[in-house]
Amino acid sequence: MPNDYSDDRLRLVARLYYLDGLGQSEVAKFAKVSQAKVSRLLALAKERGIVRITVADYDPRRRELEDQLRTRLGLATAIVIKSSEGLEGSDLRRTVGHFGAAAVDALIEPRDTVALAGGRTIHELVHHLPATRTKSLTVVQAMGTVDSSVNAFDAQEVGRVMAQRLGGSFLSLNTPAFIPEKRTRDALLELEQVRRVRETLARARVALVGLGTLANSVFVERGTLDPSMLRELERAGTVGEICGRFIDARGEECATAWRDRVMSIPIEQLRKIPHVIGVVSGSDRSAAILAAIRGRIIKALVIDELGAGALLAAPPPAEPVRPKTRKPSP
Amino acid sequence: MPNDYSDDRLRLVARLYYLDGLGQSEVAKFAKVSQAKVSRLLALAKERGIVRITVADYDPRRRELEDQLRTRLGLATAIVIKSSEGLEGSDLRRTVGHFGAAAVDALIEPRDTVALAGGRTIHELVHHLPATRTKSLTVVQAMGTVDSSVNAFDAQEVGRVMAQRLGGSFLSLNTPAFIPEKRTRDALLELEQVRRVRETLARARVALVGLGTLANSVFVERGTLDPSMLRELERAGTVGEICGRFIDARGEECATAWRDRVMSIPIEQLRKIPHVIGVVSGSDRSAAILAAIRGRIIKALVIDELGAGALLAAPPPAEPVRPKTRKPSP
DNA sequence: AAACATGCCGAATGATTATTCAGATGACCG
């Protein structure tokens, strides 16, 4: 009887290993095989359900904080992810991504059209979506590519992954995010390829966006935003950034030259998408988040618990004052 | 919050490790601790029952063979342990010991007096008894010590372990197993210490004994049995050995000088113990086993499946012929 | 029947996990 993968044998091996606490080399002597094979038999035993490991439910979310965020800030949905003390930076993003993914997945319906921005937290989250491939989505890139050195955080790459994991197609916006000449940008907007993307964006039911501040914006980091432009944005009262659009405390896009040179979904269009989900990690973005909520840009928020705490500690949001809406940039 | 052993934290760690399939180093980043601590937290999570591992039952016994042994050989109890193909020697003993232990444990009642011999398979079995320490047994050594080099297989050592594991006291027979002069042996038998042991043996309800052949007996192996004695035993028709007593095919003790020089429980006394359990591994002892059954010495048998097969293949046991009983040696 | 797949095996090896160790921290005295 050379290769014997009978359940009985798997049970023997699994029992000796898991129940009796022997090492694999010990078990190997009982089963008269090599340690390597014991390792393989154990793997098979798990697959076949002969070994079953259950873990008491861990709820990764802080429901009380979610309730507070919803009621006090008027969000439709809030997902607050627990974070271990002292977590920050990429570890924190990983936590938010890992546990936020399931919640975001639940918000996306089969056949949805999903507008998607880039960013490190979004990237993390998307990579933790379940690879079910069953939703038949249309994922559409909501913002051009930041620079030419290909980058795993770009909307381009992230969108590809999302479509691949949840199932569906990805519509990419093959243009830079920033175009120095308005004229050039407007020309691009007329391209058939680009139009298709914009039309699809207009039909999106869900959007997944990051929230940044002026200081930590990817455009500053990459040097796309020169100092004079930066100063101009500061003067215009910028408190945050969404999809390459800079907004002031009321949640209105700042009227600077920048807004005519960026290639991304217009703020006005985001407002019309019913489920715009902001994905944030860290505690230094409260102003941007509050502004985006005031401006009725984002309707849902995924955030770590410290970030949520900071948000709740921030001045309670007065009903947004919206004197006049500037004509939206494209 | 320095040392946090909350269930919630354990659940986090356990989930990431067991359910999400991350490595401990990965998990460590989430929990903001070292990999070493993750390992400890996981161990704790198992202890607390936050992680539960279940394995489909493995039945280590061959019930059909047990039934056959019982009905065809007239045993009260037969325990046949499955053995992986090709197992032999110490690995086989380990298997029989490991899985036989639970069955033997079930045969021993609280407060029993248990007579115990030595031997490698018995040793293995005893070391796998559960360390419950709750039976309040009297374990009594059924045979002297084979030689002076202390040896883990001696009844002395094995008895100590058994009493320690199941709970109870151990009564040791502090004499050699073989004494060249009958006179000396008889003197020893009169010692108060030795009498106590013999009296206790007479009250035993259970005995655990190995079965040997003349060839593989420890006495031959250790050179205790010189060639002339060996020939004498052969002439007397020895087919097996129990507790240092040599028996012929009918299960009667061979009437040689040996029987007056050995320090161990007499065959006649074994006959009177209601539960004498033979523990055997290997396929080369069928004759000894059959003789011990015919002689109504052993009433139960623990054996591996190949050994059981060999036993069943051996000539069917005619009803034992017992012309006259020789006067039992002490 | 040769040539080529395919699958399984265990030795060696690479990767991961458990344990040891030395230092840090803090509770509890004297």
Place this chain on the structure above:
DNA sequence: CGGTCATCTGAATAATCATTCGGCATGTTT
């Protein structure tokens, strides 16, 4: 206040486990 435990920690390391790899056996194609 020091001392004295006791406990806890992560770095280093030892132990264990999973995977790679080449060899062998069997089955299939040519």
